[in-house]
Structures are given as C-alpha cells and as structure tokens.
Amino acid sequence: MSEDIYDEYPSLTLAKESTEQNIEPLKLGQRIKDIRSKLGITLEEASQRTGLARSTLSKIENEQISPTFQAMQKLAVGLQIDMPQLFEPPRKKAATGRRDITLSGQGKPHPTPTYEHELLATQLSNKKMMPFKSRIHAREFEAYSDWVRHDGEEFLLILSGSVRFFSEFYEPVELHEGDSVYYDANMGHMLVSTSEEDALILWVTAK
Template structure:
C-alpha cells in the first residue's frame, strides 16, 4: 500500500492523471488504479516503466515508500544513513544506494556501474549533479554534448536534460549523484 500511495503522490506532484501515466508507462489504467489503492503489486519491469514515466527510478520509489518505516523519520531534523544502510537497487546501468531518508529537497545517491554501453536516455524534471569518485565515465547529454569525466570531475545539468552515461575504461566506476526532489503531495 505504501508503494501505491507513493506512486500516486509522485504522479500528482507531476500533474499527471492516471490515464496519462498509464499511457506513458505502457500499462493499463485499471492496473495503475489498483496499484495506487494497494490492491495490486507491480513486477520489477512494471515498476521500472512507472518510474521512467515519472522521471524517477525504482529505487527512489521504493525508498520513498519505506521512509515512514524508519523510526522518528517524520519528526527528525537529522537523517543518518550508515555504511551498509539505505535503500539499494537497480538504477540506470548499475546499482544505487540512497544516502538520506525522509522528505528532503534533494536525493544524494551512491552509484556503482560497469556498463560499457550508453543505453537509453533518461529525462526528469529535476536538476541533477554527478561527481566521479573513481573510474572514468562518458556522460552523454544529447544536444548539450558529451563529456569524458575522470575521478574528481563533476557535472550539473538542468531538469529536462536528456542524459545517460557509461564506463570509459575497464572495471567499475563509482559516482556520487545528487538529484533535486520535487515535493510530493
């Protein structure tokens, strides 16, 4: 039920109707309605399609849906996430871990990937900042250009910018990403 309520909140914050979100995600309107009311559970494939349509990610939706399970999260002014804590899961071409809990104005994430292909573009309304902790990354911002980033380099792009990235070398790369968060309704 928490996940469905969070999807509804994200949808409403973006000014979308159920029918519009269903069309964007390639899912049925009745299924989304049941999901939002806690009467259906999405597969990981469906959740990815919903997240993409909302300009979000599976891990962000899951994290937002579990925030209220953290004791004191609603009243705390401090969010502490220890080394092996925080929601983790697929994000883009790798794995991400969200580094904060609760309703905050930004979402910091740790990202690790090995993808050597750029894959599909992502787009969301929120600004995003990316810092390369280790490795070498090619960041493709469509009409805004491609940037080869090394350890210590950073890039910021405005909301609505098409973006994707991949490894420029062998092995894993490690990123620190900060995404603006829209307030949920």
C-alpha cells in the first residue's frame, strides 16, 4: 500500500502508527508513579516505606533526576515489588476491532410486565456495557413488587415522552425528552411513564 493512501485516509495512518509504535519508551519516573498510584499511597507514605525523602521521590517521578541503584533497591523493598517490575515498559493496548451495528428496530426483544426492552449490540460477548432501548409500560409505583437493583452503574436518556424516576435514596424526579440520569444500579430504582404515550428511553448498564 502506497504512502499516499495514508494522506487520503487519516484513519489508516492512525492504524499504521498503532501497529508500528505499540511499545512506548520506558519512563522510569512515570512507572514508579503508576506503581505508587495503584498501591493507593501518597508520596509521604511512599517516603516512609522506602526511606527516601519525599522531595527525592517527587523529583524521580517527574523525571527531574534518575534514581541510583541503591534508591531502586529501596523502592523495590518499600513498595514490595520485584526490581524488574520497575523496568517493565508500558504497552499500548492494541485495538481489537470489535464492532456491532444494530439497525433501527432490529434489536433483540425482551418484554417484561413493566418494560419492553430492545437489546442492542447482541452479537458481541463479554461487553463492558450493555445498551438497550426500553418502552416503559408501568404507570404507577405499585406496578413493581420491589425495587429493581443489580450490580454495576447505569445511564439512561429519555428519547421520547416523560418518566418519573424513583430511587431508593432520593426524591422522585420528573425527566423529559433529552434528560438523562447516571446512578449506582445497586441502589433500588424504577421508572414509570407520565406522558400520554409510553416513554422510550436508552439505557446503558456498565459492569
């Protein structure tokens, strides 16, 4: 493939760069900072664990100075990691090329007494998000036998109509077309339509 085609199609250039540059140069300071962040400790706590001055650690993390071998040993012991872990280069996550198109009205139907769901992107497995459209048939709080709750976080966007959004720890709120709400799905929640026609919403559940 000639180089000219990359000028014509920038997305191909990005794809080419991602395959040719999938390993970044080692930045030791950033690597140490990442390890400290994953451990959930502050610079002060890292200083106490390693015996290195807080100012020294800060300069190392910001690539202002290079750590001595002795400092590296203290870092490995204090952070409870093996020395080679400090030198592992960060890798860019390669694109998997996953894609799933759902044409209008062609989602997988999943009716319930209160909602009529249309599941989207059903060909992909092990998704981190589960998107679906729902038509809300319920018209009153009593239509539910109990709160709806499940693992993860959830986002909903009103596509048409209006709903009353009930949640376990908040007062009910009226939502209209274009309104949205993001919430912890472990918290009890439920929806009822308040518009003349059953409201249509987009729901996205994240694990």
